[in-house]
Amino acid sequence: MTTLPTAQHATAAPTGRARSRRWRAAREGVINTSLALCAVFSLLITVAIVYVLATEAFRFFQRPEVTFTEFATGATWQPLLGSEKKFGVWPLVAGTFLVSGIAALVALPIGLITAIYLSEYAGPRVRAILKPILELLAGIPTVVYGYFALVAITPGLKSLGNFDTYNAMSAGIAVGIMCLPIVCSLSEDALRAVPRSLREGAYAVGGTRLDVSLRVVVPAALSGIIAAFLLAFARAVGETMIVALAAGSLPNLTADPRQQVQTMTGYMAQIFLGDAPAGGVEYLSCYAVAALLFLFTFGFTVAGHFVMKRFREVYQ
Amino acid sequence: MTSLPAQGHTVGVDARTRSDASRRAADKGFWLLCLAVTTLASIILAVLVVAVMVQGWKYLSWDFLSNYASRFPEQAGFKAALWGSVWVCAVCAVTAVPLGVGTAVFLEEYGPKSGPARKLHEFVQLNISNLAGVPSVVYGIIGLTAFARMFGLFGPANISNYDDMIFLTLKDSTRVVGPSLGEDDTSIVIDDIRSGERVVSLSDIDSRKDRYVLTHTFTLQDGTRVEGRLTGSSPKSLRVFTGSAGGVVDVPREKIAGYDYRAMIEIGSRGTPFYVHLPFGGGVMAAGLTLMLVVLPIVIVSTREALRAVPASLREGARALGATRWQMVSRMILPAALPGVMTGAILAMSRAIGEAAPILVVSGIVFIMNTPSGLTSDFSAMPLQIFSWANMPQEEFKGVAAAGILVLLAVLACFNIAAVVIRQRLQKGLTA
Numbered sequence: 001m002t003t004l005p006t007a008q009h010a011t012a013a014p015t016g017r018a019r020s021r022r023w024r025a026a027r028e029g030v031i032n033t034s035l036a037l038c039a040v041f042s043l044l045i046t047v048a049i050v051y052v053l054a055t056e057a058f059r060f061f062q063r064p065e066v067t068f069t070e071f072a073t074g075a076t077w078q079p080l081l082g083s084e085k086k087f088g089v090w091p092l093v094a095g096t097f098l099v100s101g102i103a104a105l106v107a108l109p110i111g112l113i114t115a116i117y118l119s120e121y122a123g124p125r126v127r128a129i130l131k132p133i134l135e136l137l138a139g140i141p142t143v144v145y146g147y148f149a150l151v152a153i154t155p156g157l158k159s160l161g162n163f164d165t166y167n168a169m170s171a172g173i174a175v176g177i178m179c180l181p182i183v184c185s186l187s188e189d190a191l192r193a194v195p196r197s198l199r200e201g202a203y204a205v206g207g208t209r210l211d212v213s214l215r216v217v218v219p220a221a222l223s224g225i226i227a228a229f230l231l232a233f234a235r236a237v238g239e240t241m242i243v244a245l246a247a248g249s250l251p252n253l254t255a256d257p258r259q260q261v262q263t264m265t266g267y268m269a270q271i272f273l274g275d276a277p278a279g280g281v282e283y284l285s286c287y288a289v290a291a292l293l294f295l296f297t298f299g300f301t302v303a304g305h306f307v308m309k310r311f312r313e314v315y316q
Numbered sequence: 317m318t319s320l321p322a323q324g325h326t327v328g329v330d331a332r333t334r335s336d337a338s339r340r341a342a343d344k345g346f347w348l349l350c351l352a353v354t355t356l357a358s359i360i361l362a363v364l365v366v367a368v369m370v371q372g373w374k375y376l377s378w379d380f381l382s383n384y385a386s387r388f389p390e391q392a393g394f395k396a397a398l399w400g401s402v403w404v405c406a407v408c409a410v411t412a413v414p415l416g417v418g419t420a421v422f423l424e425e426y427g428p429k430s431g432p433a434r435k436l437h438e439f440v441q442l443n444i445s446n447l448a449g450v451p452s453v454v455y456g457i458i459g460l461t462a463f464a465r466m467f468g469l470f471g472p473a474n475i476s477n478y479d480d481m482i483f484l485t486l487k488d489s490t491r492v493v494g495p496s497l498g499e500d501d502t503s504i505v506i507d508d509i510r511s512g513e514r515v516v517s518l519s520d521i522d523s524r525k526d527r528y529v530l531t532h533t534f535t536l537q538d539g540t541r542v543e544g545r546l547t548g549s550s551p552k553s554l555r556v557f558t559g560s561a562g563g564v565v566d567v568p569r570e571k572i573a574g575y576d577y578r579a580m581i582e583i584g585s586r587g588t589p590f591y592v593h594l595p596f597g598g599g600v601m602a603a604g605l606t607l608m609l610v611v612l613p614i615v616i617v618s619t620r621e622a623l624r625a626v627p628a629s630l631r632e633g634a635r636a637l638g639a640t641r642w643q644m645v646s647r648m649i650l651p652a653a654l655p656g657v658m659t660g661a662i663l664a665m666s667r668a669i670g671e672a673a674p675i676l677v678v679s680g681i682v683f684i685m686n687t688p689s690g691l692t693s694d695f696s697a698m699p700l701q702i703f704s705w706a707n708m709p710q711e712e713f714k715g716v717a718a719a720g721i722l723v724l725l726a727v728l729a730c731f732n733i734a735a736v737v738i739r740q741r742l743q744k745g746l747t748a
Contacts, residue, residue: 024640028642032426032641034418035418035421036426037418038414038415038418038422039436039437039440041415042440042612042613043439043440045612046447049454049458052462053454053458110353110356113353114354116350117351118354133357133358133361134357136361137357137360139663139670139732140728141670141672141724142673143670143699143702143706143721144368147702147706147714147717147718148364148367148368150706151367151371152364177360180357208342208343209347210339210343210347211339211343213346214346234449238450240672240673241699244676245703245706245707265673268457268677269676269677272677287457290454290457294450294451294454298446298449300449301448302446304449305442305446
């Protein structure tokens with residue numbers, strides 16, 4: 001079938017229709033290729049992330065003042081003190097998980113309860129009010145939450161107890177508020193995906209709304225809820241502007257939320273604010289910290305998607 | 317029915333069954349808890365808005381929008397940041413929307429049924445969901461390396477730093493090289509690297525070249541080479557910053573035997589909007605492209621949803637009439653999905669306009685007194701300016717930051733209203 005038109009072409013002058021068909025096929029080919037290139041570009045981004053972080057982190061570990069063992073096990077992070085530079089990453093990791101842990105304690109219960117309320121209790125009118133509020137919260141830039149932590153949460157905490165001017169608690173609460181809409185909307189999606197028949201069965205045997213919600217719907221949607229938690233936690237770990245404003249800039253291996261801490265992201269912000277010389281060891285240390293941060297968030301995201309996929313297989 | 321379990325309880329037949337009354341009470345209690353928690357979320361939002369309003373209201377004025385940044389809170393303005401955000405978001409939109417829509421069309425409409433292409437498809441989808449989870453500060457670091465410094469391919473650019481050098485050949489064929497110290501109608505004052513400050517009359521100049529120099533290489537009379545950027549000079553010597561090799565070196569002017577340089581590659585003429593230099597440095601272009609990386613997954617996901625919402629009958633109809641795949645996509649599906657695509661693009665841009673972390677990494681805090689003039693100009697962006705105000709020790713600047721937040725939130729509100737209006741148009745279109 002394909003040879004026939006070309007044979008005609010060779011012998012006779014091409015007809016208008018044949019020429020347009022050929023042109024059309026060429027155009028389709030070009031468009032196919034360029035669309036595929038768009039898709040390949042997103043793969044290239046991943047390749048670039050892994051390549052840049054790996055090579056620059058490698059250069060960091062090759063520096064004479066740095067050893068990998070010290071980075072992985074050391075408990076002092078002191079990159080800016082002239083002669084006595086120390087690169088033990090644990091204070092930054094501890095700071096990150098302290099802030100994210102507080103954020104989780106704020107966002108997870110409130111987010112889940114709001115999701116249960118929206119999915120199982122609220123009528124359409126309440127939903128019509130609450131959903132836009134959550135969308136508004138989700139659309140607020142994080143630097144605004146950081147400002148909020150600085151001017152509202154920190155003074156509030158200081159009036160309650162012996163909190164530092166910059167402290168992990170204030171940043172953690174603000175990060176938690178930032179994560180709230182993510183937890184809520186993803187959990188609500190999971191709850192709503194539970195088939196009606198399960199609810200109706202539970203109501204039929206005499207369950208109250210609370211029994212149905214907590215004993216039937218939430219267990220049925222559990223993997224979706226866990227996925228929501230994991231994805232929100234990944235966001236909390238990677239949040240930068242709130243901790244840069246409110247958590248402080250002292251790498252501090254502590255579990256006390258009243259003290260100031262520095263997170264991995266906060267350290268990066270500090271270095272790039274100070275315009276550290278390119279090629280300097282502090283500057284390179286950012287790549288190693290970024291690589292570690294990428295590994296953490298990648299782990300949480302992959303785990304979240306894995307759990308979510310399993311959940312989908314059960315109900316769809 | 318209600319009495320039976322209650323009776324059972326009193327006899328103790330089934331201790332696990334709670335009484336109806338207590339179950340109802342628990343249900344009511346949980347409902348109240350829900351109400352309290354959701355009210356809390358609304359109160360948080362209200363407190364946030366009120367706190368910002370109270371702090372920022374008195375600094376918000378027309379002057380605030382038309383002034384540049386200042387050391388004095390009463391005179392501090394938002395103009396540079398506002399226009400910087402406009403430029404950066406324009407670059408971001410022009411790159412992210414076509415790339416994102418293209419990827420989404422490829423994933424939704426060009427789905428191969430089998431073979432390695434199918435594997436590519438699945439891999440791209442998995443990859444996009446992972447890209448959405450990458451923290452924006454990591455994108456900032458990638459943007460810094462890939463866009464601002466371009467992997468060091470064009471010279472070790474230290475972010476946006478470069479030396480603006482003038483290369484003159486005089487009519488007696490001597491050469492004068494150095495940064496300009498001042499110019500007027502008849503002469504140029506130049507800090508010549510060999511002879512120091514020198515006035516050159518315009519009538520003596522045979523040719524003139526302006527270059528942004530990334531690194532200078534000075535060969536001294538004893539054969540040593542010093543490579544780096546100029547950080548200062550005195551009549552006797554040049555101060556050269558050598559970067560990683562170990563700080564600052566003073567090069568005596570009379571010992572310079574040879575001079576070489578690595579300049580930026582410049583495309584277009586300076587001062588025009590489309591003037592670009594390579595590497596991009598920490599300007600509008602690098603920041604816009606970095607934000608493109610941040611919002612690309614959002615554009616892709618929202619476009620895919622919009623494409624999925626187009627009824628299958630449209631596709632079948634187009635195919636039945638003999639349309640090619642691209643004809644079907646470009647004439648039927650994309651127009652039908654356009655409102656959804658645009659809503660997604662607008663929401664992605666509202667994310668981009670509020671992102672501070674990637675811009676902070678790529679550009680740092682820039683204190684500038686003008687709006688961007690071209691694609692590689694230095695700039696400041698709204699969230700970054702807010703951050704630097706909020707970070708200042710003086711209490712008054714917290715109020716200025718709040719005024720900035722009000723402007724930023726107003727811009728975001730406009731974006732969201734536009735998205736809602738377009739979404740409603742979409743719903744009308746489908747029901748009609």
